Amino acid sequence: xxxxxxxxxxxxxxxxxxxxxxxxxxxxxxxxxxxxxxxxxxxxxxxxxxxxxxxxxxxxxxxxxxxxxxxxxxxxxxxxxxxxxxxxxxxxxxxxxxxxxxxxxxxxxxxxxxxxxxx
Amino acid sequence: xxxxxxxxxxxxxxxxxxxxxxxxxxxxxxxxxxxxxxxxxxxxxxxxxxxxxxxxxxxxxxxxxxxxxxxxxxxxxxxxxxxxxxxxxxxxxxxxxxxxxxxxxxxxxx
Numbered sequence: 383x384x385x386x387x388x389x390x391x392x393x394x395x396x397x398x399x400x401x402x403x404x405x406x407x408x409x410x411x412x413x414x415x416x417x418x419x420x421x422x423x424x425x426x427x428x429x430x431x432x433x434x435x436x437x438x439x440x441x442x443x444x445x446x447x448x449x450x451x452x453x454x455x456x457x458x459x460x461x462x463x464x465x466x467x468x469x470x471x472x473x474x475x476x477x478x479x480x481x482x483x484x485x486x487x488x489x490x491x492x493x494x495x496x497x498x499x500x501x
Numbered sequence: 502x503x504x505x506x507x508x509x510x511x512x513x514x515x516x517x518x519x520x521x522x523x524x525x526x527x528x529x530x531x532x533x534x535x536x537x538x539x540x541x542x543x544x545x546x547x548x549x550x551x552x553x554x555x556x557x558x559x560x561x562x563x564x565x566x567x568x569x570x571x572x573x574x575x576x577x578x579x580x581x582x583x584x585x586x587x588x589x590x591x592x593x594x595x596x597x598x599x600x601x602x603x604x605x606x607x608x609x610x611x
Contacts, residue, residue: 427605428602429590429605484594485535485552485553487537488539489549491546492546
């Protein structure tokens, strides 16, 4: 079955750019009518949808983060990525990648990657 | 785009039924039948339990059910078991190709 795994630096300095990659295994990014999403969760708090990308490169972002977020996809590596600029301590969270279909929801999810913004 | 409103906590004894509400607006829950529910155990990734408001993915117990009335969606767990103790999140399509989650509800099995 499809599995997702996040990777990237666990520590980012304030005002710098957060970069994460999600590697998909057990299936192809390009198969099915799925979107590929990023979701984050600050410690002890709820989930926040960051945005999604289709294999065509078409993207949709949370309006509250849109000015700082960019997603990309590399079908040859079966990976998709997240970049978030000008980070602050408020961006400290566990970042999840997930496969998404509008009707069946977010499934499956990666195990999550903790990113701490600190100097 | 504001987070959907869920109670911070609910509790119940084994064998009982509990219901978790998820209140949105007529811009999200009230208009679209695209509500999903997620179960999250401590330190783990969320798992989808309900999609399209009331449908269960393969492998999810039929003790979990979903419904909607107006701007409020609900998740009901019947025959409560110790393993159901977790955080639960609702999620809805919010128009403009955006998605919004609820604040989460901590379920305690007494």
